[in-house]
Amino acid sequence: GQSLEQPSEVTAVEGAIVQINCTYQTSGFYGLSWYQQHDGGAPTFLSYNALDGLEETGRFSSFLSRSDSYGYLLLQELQMKDSASYFCAVRRGGDFNKFYFGSGTKLNVKP
């Protein structure tokens, strides 16, 4: 089996930096993904890490430490439109075609 843990809710102010953590327990770990979902909307892909280190895409960065079974999503220069839920998801070797999602972190950006 597998388990993923994320904080349920995070609040930050516009212009700030926020980090959303994800710890996972799984066999045959292959990679960690991040998705964004606005209320009433569909999840959309943000990033994927298969190797240790930081991946940067504009204001968003994602980090992975395979030895610590830990990753995070870093959002910089927060904007009101970043208010959404963020999900981490693991991909397992063996269940290579499956993606298992965490329960999500609701980010509230305040002016």
Add this chain to the structure above:
Amino acid sequence: NAGVTQTPKFRVLKTGQSMTLLCAQDMNHEYMYWYRQDPGMGLRLIHYSVGEGTTAKGEVPDGYNVSRLKKQNFLLGLESAAPSQTSVYFCASGQGAPPGANVLTFGAGSRLTVL
């Protein structure tokens, strides 16, 4: 490109009724998935398919059946709906191979209420 299209967007059923959710993708993706999303529980995989004519069980398959007769379509069926199946259902598709192997594209969701 429409991407991933789900129909219907909303449906109310009575306990014991049957229905089918349709997912269609126009990206020529090999892999397709059905997830359900409940408050505080994230996305849970119901069934998935790695190609036309193939299906496999996910984490929570009981009470659901699926079919993938055509590559672009993935159907999710509820034979006898139960209140516990009240949820938002998301279909997703993926290439399954590089360069987009790790990216899932989701549909807009289908909100199902079972009374």
